[in-house]
Amino acid sequence: MIALRYLIAVLAFGVIADWASETFFWSTPPTPVLLWERLLTMLAYSACAGVALSAVLGTGASGLRALCLG
Numbered sequence: 001m002i003a004l005r006y007l008i009a010v011l012a013f014g015v016i017a018d019w020a021s022e023t024f025f026w027s028t029p030p031t032p033v034l035l036w037e038r039l040l041t042m043l044a045y046s047a048c049a050g051v052a053l054s055a056v057l058g059t060g061a062s063g064l065r066a067l068c069l070g
Helices: 002-025 035-059 064-069
Strands: none
Touching (some): 035 064
């Protein structure tokens, strides 16, 4: 159950990071983006979010320290 919550959190953070980063950087992409490219990019952002979340959970940081560490 804990692993499922962790996976959902990682995927959610990845989707949020992908949306924020890619939308603001590429307001209009130079070429059409294919679905598999978008999914691969979301998985890459999710992997990065998983590393950050693991660092925060592993150290037990909270508050501003967790924000900076993440």
